[in-house]
Amino acid sequence: MVANSLEQNHENKTTKTKLMNSSSALRKRFLLAAYRIFSRFYVLFSRDPRYQQAVPLALYAPWKIDKEFRRTYKAIFANTLVDQYRCYELWSLVEQSQKLGHGSIIEVGVWQGGTGVLMAHRALQCGITDPVYLCDTFSGVVKASDKDSFYKGNEHADTSQVIVERLVEQFGLHQVKILKGIFPDETAHLIGDDKFRLCHVDVDVYQSAKDVVAWIWDRMVIGGIIVYDDYGFLGCDGITKLVEEQRSLPDRLVFHNLNGHAIVVKLA
Numbered sequence: 001m002v003a004n005s006l007e008q009n010h011e012n013k014t015t016k017t018k019l020m021n022s023s024s025a026l027r028k029r030f031l032l033a034a035y036r037i038f039s040r041f042y043v044l045f046s047r048d049p050r051y052q053q054a055v056p057l058a059l060y061a062p063w064k065i066d067k068e069f070r071r072t073y074k075a076i077f078a079n080t081l082v083d084q085y086r087c088y089e090l091w092s093l094v095e096q097s098q099k100l101g102h103g104s105i106i107e108v109g110v111w112q113g114g115t116g117v118l119m120a121h122r123a124l125q126c127g128i129t130d131p132v133y134l135c136d137t138f139s140g141v142v143k144a145s146d147k148d149s150f151y152k153g154n155e156h157a158d159t160s161q162v163i164v165e166r167l168v169e170q171f172g173l174h175q176v177k178i179l180k181g182i183f184p185d186e187t188a189h190l191i192g193d194d195k196f197r198l199c200h201v202d203v204d205v206y207q208s209a210k211d212v213v214a215w216i217w218d219r220m221v222i223g224g225i226i227v228y229d230d231y232g233f234l235g236c237d238g239i240t241k242l243v244e245e246q247r248s249l250p251d252r253l254v255f256h257n258l259n260g261h262a263i264v265v266k267l268a
């Protein structure tokens, strides 16, 4: 009797979660399509010479045939704002970071947990058992400033720590530590003397990203990778500015990727 009611309860919860997931997946598809249309019009009518629709001529698309990636992406799809091209890059970089031998992984800007869980899952698959820190205010974007043309603050507040915990649990990711609060100001002290192999910065605005990198740079191992999400996106010009400021620094390599990532590798 008790077992039956527990089972029923579990089924109800699963159905509810599925329904919620499919409605946020629909919302996400709609937003992506709207962004595509808007950006086409923007480049047609804007006189800003820094922007254009850039479509690579190369056709190689390994994200389409990587079965494990496809399975994982499908499972996190409703919990991420990040498209499959950038998700696949994170997936591949986690795998590559295995060569660095040691170091934790950190994501600042987790929202509903999609990319963070994707990276943590890939890490375990690759035999990387170091901690994966997932850091978010869970109350939206902070530190928007005059360097950011579109963000005002509090965007992406439609999440909670519980949503991320559920996804972490679903994947059985025992190495994940969720840090709630502004990073680094309120939560970095909770991290010991870890060194980092990979850092995903997905905070949308200039000052937040700058503070994250100022905190983590000396803690990155040589060869360690920082991935900036939203580089080149119309709405996130603060991130593009921050990355451009780093181009001439002698201790790092800066890569521009057309998918909306900038990748920085630590040299010294």
Ligand SMILES: C[S@@+](CC[C@H](N)C(=O)[O-])C[C@H]1O[C@@H](n2cnc3c(N)ncnc32)[C@H](O)[C@@H]1O
Pocket (backbone or CB within 6 Å): 079, 080, 081, 082, 108, 109, 110, 111, 112, 113, 114, 115, 116, 135, 136, 137, 138, 139, 140, 141, 142, 155, 156, 157, 159, 181, 182, 183, 184, 202, 203, 204, 208
């Ligand atoms: C675009 S969302 C992250 C998207 C996520 N990576 C995904 O898979 O869709 C940006 C997130 O950054 C968080 N954020 C921005 N600045 C932050 C900071 N300094 N510390 C912690 N979280 C921050 C916001 O709360 C928001 O959830």
